[in-house]
Amino acid sequence: MQELRDAGVMLRLIYEAMKKKGVDTDAVFTRLGVDETYVYSEQLRTPHNAQLYFWQVLEDVSGDPDIGLHLGQLLPVYRGQVLEYLFLSSPTFGEGLRRAQNYQRLLSDAANTEFLIEGDEACMVLDTASDEVRRLRHFNECFVQGLLAFFKSITDGSFRPSRIEFEHERERGHELVEEALQCEVRFGAEENRLYFPVDVLTYPSTHAEPELLALHERFASEQVARLEKKDIMGQVERIVAELLESGEVTLDAVAERLDIKPRTLRTRLTEAETSFNQVLADFRYRLARQLLATTDESIDEIVYLTGFSEPSTFYRAFKRWSGMTPIEYRKNAQGRDASIDAM
Numbered sequence: 001m002q003e004l005r006d007a008g009v010m011l012r013l014i015y016e017a018m019k020k021k022g023v024d025t026d027a028v029f030t031r032l033g034v035d036e037t038y039v040y041s042e043q044l045r046t047p048h049n050a051q052l053y054f055w056q057v058l059e060d061v062s063g064d065p066d067i068g069l070h071l072g073q074l075l076p077v078y079r080g081q082v083l084e085y086l087f088l089s090s091p092t093f094g095e096g097l098r099r100a101q102n103y104q105r106l107l108s109d110a111a112n113t114e115f116l117i118e119g120d121e122a123c124m125v126l127d128t129a130s131d132e133v134r135r136l137r138h139f140n141e142c143f144v145q146g147l148l149a150f151f152k153s154i155t156d157g158s159f160r161p162s163r164i165e166f167e168h169e170r171e172r173g174h175e176l177v178e179e180a181l182q183c184e185v186r187f188g189a190e191e192n193r194l195y196f197p198v199d200v201l202t203y204p205s206t207h208a209e210p211e212l213l214a215l216h217e218r219f220a221s222e223q224v225a226r227l228e229k230k231d232i233m234g235q236v237e238r239i240v241a242e243l244l245e246s247g248e249v250t251l252d253a254v255a256e257r258l259d260i261k262p263r264t265l266r267t268r269l270t271e272a273e274t275s276f277n278q279v280l281a282d283f284r285y286r287l288a289r290q291l292l293a294t295t296d297e298s299i300d301e302i303v304y305l306t307g308f309s310e311p312s313t314f315y316r317a318f319k320r321w322s323g324m325t326p327i328e329y330r331k332n333a334q335g336r337d338a339s340i341d342a343m
Contacts, residue, residue: 003234004109004129006051008044009081013146015039017074023062030333031057033289045227048110049130055138066173068138072145073180077153082106082220087154087205089213094201096154097124099213103220105227117198121162126192137168140192141177147194148181155203161196165189230272232265236279244284244307251276285321288314292326293333299326 015036018025029036032054038044058067078084083106087096097115104111110133114125126144128134144164151159161183170177170187178185239257243249254276255265269275284306291302300311308314318326 003238004048005045005234006048006108006110007106008039008041008046009078010107011044011046012039013075013078014071014142016076017071017142018058020074021062021071023058023067027061028057030293031061033286033293033333045109045230048108048128048133051130051133051136051139055136059138066141066176068140068142069145069173069177069180072142075142075146075149078146078150079153082216082223084150084154085216086213086220088207089209089216090205091208092201092205093151093155093159093203094122096205097201099217103224106220106223109227120198121195122198122201123196124194126194134192135167137166137170140166140168141180144192144194145180151196154205155200156206158203159196159200161194163193163195165191165193165195167192229268232268233272233274233279236265236269236276237283240280240283241287244287245305249280249307281317281321284308284317288318288326289322289329289333292330302326 015025018028025036029038055068059065064070083100083103086099086103087093090096090099101113101115104113110129112127112129114127116123116125133139148161161181163184163186164181165186167189168187174185235258236254239254240249243253251265252262255262258265266276269279288302288306291297291305297305303311303314306314308317315325322329
């Protein structure tokens, strides 16, 4: 099964909001096992299900039980991406919305947004492939505010929600959510839905240009095709995770599990602008950082879990990847004396 990922722009927008709110971003990223430069990695796509842990860490570090709602109010407007260009170069908001639906994977592999018209109201069903994320309060309340800000931006402020329905429940603070979203809000619904007056669909874009629209659609199609090529990386990582403990993580073994020839796997990884050794190293490094930052597993156990045959080999590799020894990294990540790990 392919791991679903979100575009890095989603994390970057939240990161900017975190800084505006004064959240201790160092503490957040340390808990996540990454550093802040990760946010601006080229062509970054983050695991969609990592949203669950990400928002829990944010709530823990910030001490704010409504962190999603509050960060949503500070999100920068989504700009400079091909989906924005598709909206702007389309003749109307409705046409832009329909076109963007074809390329929603550029925002998230998990996105499955539907568009409906019910009488004098239009409705977007904000669906994802993950039931857990779809019911995640912080994610929902932050994401919908980013969506509203974007829609208002490309309609010169004309977009106004009439009602929003969330799958998640809320024990308190209903009026705070309605104040932030400036419309009626219902909780415990069957689906996440955004309702708005149907008239806004005909709102004309002052930037509409047929030739630019064709160019932007072609560019969006090329980006989706590039993502499809990179799907092989997620498939390889999934099998690597299953094979690590056996110590038999080779290109031939992974190709066999994928039921393709090793030469074919090598070619497909080259097309995705990577190699088997790079995918394996990146996965081991991410796993090692996570285990060091968030668990009390011994170094010997982490050596085993990351598929290294000897501690010395693991130490050399980790020092090459991070510039620190595993013990130094754990000390920084968990904020405790390194001698504890040396015992």
